Amino acid sequence: MPDSSQAVTRNIRVSVHAHYIEQRSRPEDGLWFFAYRVELENVGDETTQLISRHWVITDGEGRVEEVRGPGVIGEQPVLAPGDKFHYTSACPLPTSFGTMHGSYQMVTSEGDRFDAKIAPFSLSLPHAVH
Template sequence: MNWDNAYKKTTKGVEINVVPTFLANRSEPENSLYIWSYHIRIINHSDQTMTLRQRSWQITDANGHTETVRGEGVVGEQPRLEPGRSFEYTSGTPLSTPSGIMVGSYDLELETGGWIIAEIPAFSLDSPHEGAPLN
């Protein structure tokens, strides 16, 4: 994975990198179906061990329609991140428009007690079916 052009954000020592990819082979523009994958790397730069318990996403299409998605963990896991460690995963989302934007957060429980809410940077979902990137 090339992280050079990733969307990046750090919150309280937790760095989140996102690389979105348009999936032309799974999309059906003639049926208003546009599919993206996104690869995420979470790096714990803090001195505390933490576990990712929940995720929250706001997915907005080009028409301004926003869907909020919340759930436990990511891709069926609740990864434990020791200091200096990272976790990567890939997921995806469909849209009915050729572009959109996603933003969100992770709720991370500290092993010593307490929580960190790590912000996921807003990232653009732009397909080649859009004249120019909107986001």
Template sequence: MVTQTTQGVKISVETTFQPEYSNPENDHYMFVYKINIENLTDYSLQLLSRHWFIFDSNGSHREVDGEGVVGLQPVIEPGSSHEYVSGCNLKTEIGSMKGFYSMKRLADEDVFEVEIPSFQLISPYKLN
């Protein structure tokens, strides 16, 4: 698990390779990632959007922007967390992702960025 705290928001990431949804013969590798967003501040926060940087080990990369996470813009109360699961496909057996969330502090409407730490996406058989 990879974890990082930015401005009182703790992001934890776990990844899993999905062999049943992958097709190596066609350069298609599917991964699932579970993210836990924990509000360690004294304020209610709302997750507004996400921005991802996705890297394949062949040197290609792409960026993905979107509102919220999996269709939600959750409000996370102080001391609470929000967890979700999503997926990413790569053209190679190894890659990585990193990014940031735009969050809004509801008390004063201040918008700030929370870093999503870089995490690896690795097919288990590639490690042997």
């Protein structure tokens, strides 16, 4: 699985790219730290707002953690047609690799709610084969 992904749901494009952060990791203590950059782009003609998030994080042992909450990085961005919003976040893991996927809960200016898919991507050390 690649360390990046892209999905489009109802004209909201979600692109993610992850990378390993060696400086924040402590493999001797069972901690591997990964950062990921997300870009949301409204490629349609309807204003849409991100309301909440749902992440599914699976470590290298198959343990699953789900994270839900309002907005992203303390924001609930509104994306007018053509707008982009990006942010960077991080995920510590107890294994040297894992995967993430999920969805953003969105609402249109007309009040329609939908889940914008976050396609699966890997969290892994550079040049590692799993």
